[in-house]
Amino acid sequence: MTSWSVEGLETTLDHFRLGPVDLALAPGHVTAVLGSSGAGKTTLLRSLAGFLPARRGRLLRDGVDVTDLPPEQRRLGYVPQGLGLFPHRTVERNVSYPLEVRGRLDARVRARELLERFGLTPLMHRHPARLSGGELERVALARALAAEPELILWDEPWQALDVEARHELGFVFEELRETEQVPVVVVTHDPSLAFSVADTFLVLRGGKVGLTTDAASLLAHPTDPFTARFVGFENVYDLPTLRGAPPGSLAAWLAPRSGPEGVAFPRPVLSPGSGSRGAWTGLVRSVHPTPEGLALTVRVDPLLVALRLPPPLGTGAPSVGATVAFDVEEKSVHALG
Amino acid sequence: MNREAEGASTPRRRSRGRPWLVLQLVLSGSLLLLFLLPIYALFTYAPPSEILSAASNQTVDTAIWLTFFASGIAVLAAVVFAIPLGYLLARRAFRGRSLVESVVSLPIVVPHLLVGLGLFFLVIPGSPLYRFTTAIGFPVYDTIWGVVLVMVFVSAPYTVLAADLSFRAIDARVIEASRALGAGPATAFLTVSLPLALRGIVAGLLLTWARAVSEIGGILILAYTVYPGGPYNGPVTSTLSVLVYNLFQAGDLSAAAAVSSVFLLIAFVLFVVVRLGERSGWVPWRRGELAP
Numbered sequence: 336m337t338s339w340s341v342e343g344l345e346t347t348l349d350h351f352r353l354g355p356v357d358l359a360l361a362p363g364h365v366t367a368v369l370g371s372s373g374a375g376k377t378t379l380l381r382s383l384a385g386f387l388p389a390r391r392g393r394l395l396r397d398g399v400d401v402t403d404l405p406p407e408q409r410r411l412g413y414v415p416q417g418l419g420l421f422p423h424r425t426v427e428r429n430v431s432y433p434l435e436v437r438g439r440l441d442a443r444v445r446a447r448e449l450l451e452r453f454g455l456t457p458l459m460h461r462h463p464a465r466l467s468g469g470e471l472e473r474v475a476l477a478r479a480l481a482a483e484p485e486l487i488l489w490d491e492p493w494q495a496l497d498v499e500a501r502h503e504l505g506f507v508f509e510e511l512r513e514t515e516q517v518p519v520v521v522v523t524h525d526p527s528l529a530f531s532v533a534d535t536f537l538v539l540r541g542g543k544v545g546l547t548t549d550a551a552s553l554l555a556h557p558t559d560p561f562t563a564r565f566v567g568f569e570n571v572y573d574l575p576t577l578r579g580a581p582p583g584s585l586a587a588w589l590a591p592r593s594g595p596e597g598v599a600f601p602r603p604v605l606s607p608g609s610g611s612r613g614a615w616t617g618l619v620r621s622v623h624p625t626p627e628g629l630a631l632t633v634r635v636d637p638l639l640v641a642l643r644l645p646p647p648l649g650t651g652a653p654s655v656g657a658t659v660a661f662d663v664e665e666k667s668v669h670a671l672g
Numbered sequence: 673m674n675r676e677a678e679g680a681s682t683p684r685r686r687s688r689g690r691p692w693l694v695l696q697l698v699l700s701g702s703l704l705l706l707f708l709l710p711i712y713a714l715f716t717y718a719p720p721s722e723i724l725s726a727a728s729n730q731t732v733d734t735a736i737w738l739t740f741f742a743s744g745i746a747v748l749a750a751v752v753f754a755i756p757l758g759y760l761l762a763r764r765a766f767r768g769r770s771l772v773e774s775v776v777s778l779p780i781v782v783p784h785l786l787v788g789l790g791l792f793f794l795v796i797p798g799s800p801l802y803r804f805t806t807a808i809g810f811p812v813y814d815t816i817w818g819v820v821l822v823m824v825f826v827s828a829p830y831t832v833l834a835a836d837l838s839f840r841a842i843d844a845r846v847i848e849a850s851r852a853l854g855a856g857p858a859t860a861f862l863t864v865s866l867p868l869a870l871r872g873i874v875a876g877l878l879l880t881w882a883r884a885v886s887e888i889g890g891i892l893i894l895a896y897t898v899y900p901g902g903p904y905n906g907p908v909t910s911t912l913s914v915l916v917y918n919l920f921q922a923g924d925l926s927a928a929a930a931v932s933s934v935f936l937l938i939a940f941v942l943f944v945v946v947r948l949g950e951r952s953g954w955v956p957w958r959r960g961e962l963a964p
Binding site: 381384385386405406407409410411412413414415416417418419420421422423432433435436437478479481482488 | 853856
């Protein structure tokens with residue numbers, strides 16, 4: 336069981352600066368790296384893997400400085416974006432690769448065990464080009480585990496997976512956590528799966544660490560527009576939009592409750608039949624059914640507000656063009672920044 | 673009604689496309705004819721009996737052996753030196769890379785007679801390089817090494833360029849995966865980059881070989897006559913291209929045609945073997961391809 340810690344790690348890629356990043360990675364602990372495109376998520380993963388030299392800071396493995404170790408000596412289970420499977424090797428030879436390059440005589444035996452464990456034995460003579468998204472994911476994970484890693488780095492595990500494969504991958508992660516006892520760092524865009532697997536969330540913004548926290552406090556206190564949207568606050572407004580709104584409007588009510596980066600609140604819930612009661616009124620612009628009921632977009636000048644009408648959906652559901660009234664609970668409104 | 677309208681419009685659309693197709697066929701066909709007619713003329717000029725006797729002629733056989741041996745060494749040199757250069761250009765960002773790329777294309781754009789002249793000045797008897805190459809047993813002027821040198825100069829760029837393009841086409845993340853999973857830089861090159869680029873590289877090596885065997889300009893100056901020395905211990909000879917040139921200059925047209933036919937037949941058979949090998953999948957570079 337190996338623990339890693341990242342201490343003030345800084346790196347650059349062309350003109351992009353990442354860091355300083357501080358992070359403790361305990362065995363069996365899953366850290367999700369979040370952030371919008373260009374925030375530096377992949378750069379962080381590549382620097383942990385040793386592909387980008389550290390300008391400052393250290394990476395410690397069980398207290399030993401491994402900052403300058405080349406990637407092949409870090410004992411990683413690395414899954415890059417797009418999985419990075421070897422197109423010219425069969426499934427079996429993809430999985431045995433980390434053992435082969437270390438000259439392990441039991442490479443084939445170990446690979447077959449992993450293929451069996453991930454249900455890949457029937458596919459072992461195929462090439463990656465002939466596998467489905469879920470199968471490719473399993474090959475990549477089996478190959479990463481064949482490296483007998485002390486740290487697993489995984490970039491966008493759920494990219495390009497269908498709903499069923501995503502579901503299956505959630506279980507794979509659970510199993511991984513129990514059996515491998517290895518710290519895992521995943522980069523992701525997907526909130527639902529991040530919340531289902533991660534213990535710690537690291538939010539990157541423009542190469543800086545915005546936040547390191549657990550799920551509960553991330554959900555309770557989104558601090559910036561990205562995390563607000565990530566945790567499901569669909570109503571996010573920046574300060575310039577709120578300023579100068581006519582007095583008495585929703586925007587004017589939100590302005591003093593806003594932080595430097597704006598304000599966010601989850602979809603206010605319309606109670607069935609309450610269409611005419613509430614502090615704010617707006618014109619329905621769109622209505623979509625979702626598993627959580629009807630999702631409505633309402634224009635409340637100058638804002639568009641997302642609302643929710645929970646099931647059961649009666650016949651009296653508002654339609655496009657109708658006027659609805661709703662309340663925004665003061666305690667649900669979060670100042671950002 | 674809709675179906676009728678569609679049915680009526682389809683033939684009209686087809687006939688509108690026909691002149692365009694005819695134009696393409698005429699233009700492409702003209703070029704193909706230009707490629708094929710001289711070869712036809714070459715094969716039919718000398719009677720088959722003369723081609724056969726040329727094939728068994730000692731002078732011709734020596735020239736053919738020399739040409740294929742020297743071009744084989746040129747291809748080996750391309751494997752050893754051109755593939756690493758292609759890899760460097762594809763994988764490393766460094767100052768002056770575009771300058772290096774221009775230098776690589778230089779042998780393709782410079783007239784080959786000038787190449788021969790430049791090499792001649794370098795290794796002219798009395799020059800330091802002449803003394804050095806003679807001392808280490810690689811005399812260049814009028815030897816097989818001179819032939820090889822010119823061939824490498826004019827043909828290696830095709831392998832460099834093919835290797836550069838092929839390595840560039842590999843997803844960098846696949847290579848990073850191999851490194852992170854325990855492969856050092858050399859192992860990653862041998863187990864991932866090279867197999868994935870092999871097909872393009874082999875195509876480049878074929879071009880290199882074709883360019884090497886057909887070279888004459890530089891050889892005319894640096895090794896017009898090839899004397900025994902180095903790996904060659906036979907009679908005084910020349911490359912096949914120089915031999916044909918000499919026969920033509922001497923006015924022996926049917927001998928020139930016969931020798932050319934022999935050479936073309938051998939080259940053709942070699943190309944067909946390689947292509948068939950590629951198609952049947954027994955050659956190793958086919959394995960680097962993506963499965964369908």
